[in-house]
Amino acid sequence: MELPSLGLGTMGIDDPDAIGSAIDLGYRHLDTAQIYDNESVVGDGITASGVDREELVVATKLWIDQLDDVRESTEASLDRLGLDSVELLYIHRPKGEYEPSSTLPAMESLREDGLIDAIGVSNFELPDIDRFEEVLGRPPAANQVEYHPLFQPEDRLEHAREHGYPLVSYSPLSGGEVSSVDAVVEVADRHGIAPEQASLAWLLAKGIHPIPKASSRTHQQSNWAALDVELTKEDVDAIDGVEREHELYPE
Ligand SMILES: NC(=O)c1ccc[n+]([C@@H]2O[C@H](COP(=O)([O-])OP(=O)(O)OC[C@H]3O[C@@H](n4cnc5c(N)ncnc54)[C@H](OP(=O)(O)O)[C@@H]3O)[C@@H](O)[C@H]2O)c1
Known part of the structure; x- marks a missing residue:
């Protein structure tokens, strides 16, 4: 799928004005989740912004205890968002009620009915992605994983590049x-x-799509300006080489 290079993470954002501010600055990819308990905040921010709906990529995620009745759970998310559909629906983690042979066809039927445009996965390891491809016959629309200077799961990046x-x-x-x-x-x-x-x-230089969370306009603006920064190969290599490791969300 065509994802904007830079998006807004919204975990912890509880003010629709912060969503409106990001849209005003140019952000067009908004990332929320059922577990963040702020889908209505994101929806209110979108409505108040007046932006054309077609311009946005709105992503939400089904939590691990919401996979038993995928349709009902997704409809509840859409209701909270105040939207008829979302561009991207993720499985938040391959845990809990996740069962590829039933969860994925249920999500596929949402896609066929126009409630979602694409199925994404999050926190998936390579065997989980292989299983996804086996069941649906194509790669996921996106894999969302922890990736930053202190945690660099290169196997996931290589797989994404290879599978497109x-x-x-x-x-x-x-x-x-x-x-x-x-x-x-x-x-x-x-x-x-x-x-x-x-x-x-x-x-961005590595072709990864970051979704920094920023609640203040100052931080949102500063992060947006990163789109204009061009690093050299030496810069990229230097950060690639960081050896200190800190995974914020271990299993
Ligand atoms: N799929 C998953 O399992 C999963 C797990 C975790 C997160 N996520 C998603 O990823 C998003 C981002 O991750 P995150 O919230 O964990 O961490 P993050 O984006 O790495 O960092 C957010 C923190 O950095 C601050 N910040 C933002 N811009 C800044 C700037 N220019 N200068 C200084 N500080 C700045 C923010 O403060 P202010 O808010 O005060 O600006 C906030 O405290 C989440 O919001 C969520 O959408 C997904």
């Missing part, structure tokens, strides 16, 4: 920790930019 689907990076600012990563700070200093911008520019 976008890799979406969550926690692309290491949850706000990138300003304490030496290699990132050095790259940022070389370009006269913030470490957060360096982290996003690094992901």
